[in-house]
Amino acid sequence: xxxxxxxxxxxxxxxxxxxxxxxxxxxxxxxxxxxxxxxxxxxxxxxxxxxxxxxxxxxxxxxxxxxxxxxxxxxxxxxxxxxxxxxxxxxxxxxxxxxxxxxxxxxxxxxxxxxxxxxxx
Numbered sequence: 001x002x003x004x005x006x007x008x009x010x011x012x013x014x015x016x017x018x019x020x021x022x023x024x025x026x027x028x029x030x031x032x033x034x035x036x037x038x039x040x041x042x043x044x045x046x047x048x049x050x051x052x053x054x055x056x057x058x059x060x061x062x063x064x065x066x067x068x069x070x071x072x073x074x075x076x077x078x079x080x081x082x083x084x085x086x087x088x089x090x091x092x093x094x095x096x097x098x099x100x101x102x103x104x105x106x107x108x109x110x111x112x113x114x115x116x117x118x119x120x121x
Contacts, residue, residue: 020074023065027115028072035117038067040105041082042113049104049111057084061113087116 023040030038041061049055062080066073088100099120105113 020064024072024074027065027067034121036070037118039063039116040065047111048109050109059084
């Protein structure tokens with residue numbers, strides 16, 4: 001499990017010239033953790049985030065990919081924009097689920113977005 005986690009982390013931000021489909025690969029790689037429902041949200045522009053900085057979430061994020069009941073799909077551009085207040089209320093990630101966790105997507109001091117996972121087993 002430790003080796004799988006290291007591989008997942010090293011592969012998460014390995015694409016520079018990808019497109020929205022690239023995020024489906026990232027989200028599909030978390031199945032080894034038993035996660036069946038998740039969403040990848042990106043900021044319009046990456047944020048510089050230093051230790052002890054106060055995190056201020058942008059008002060709008062962009063939902064790029066969804067893992068729903070173990071099935072991965074990309075989100076069409078016209079449906080990607082999500083208000084900050086709706087991050088935990090999307091139909092794809094709500095319902096009877098109640099164990100949602102928000103994780104940062106970052107590399108060095110750059111924060112690119114959020115990964116929201118349903119940890120309900």
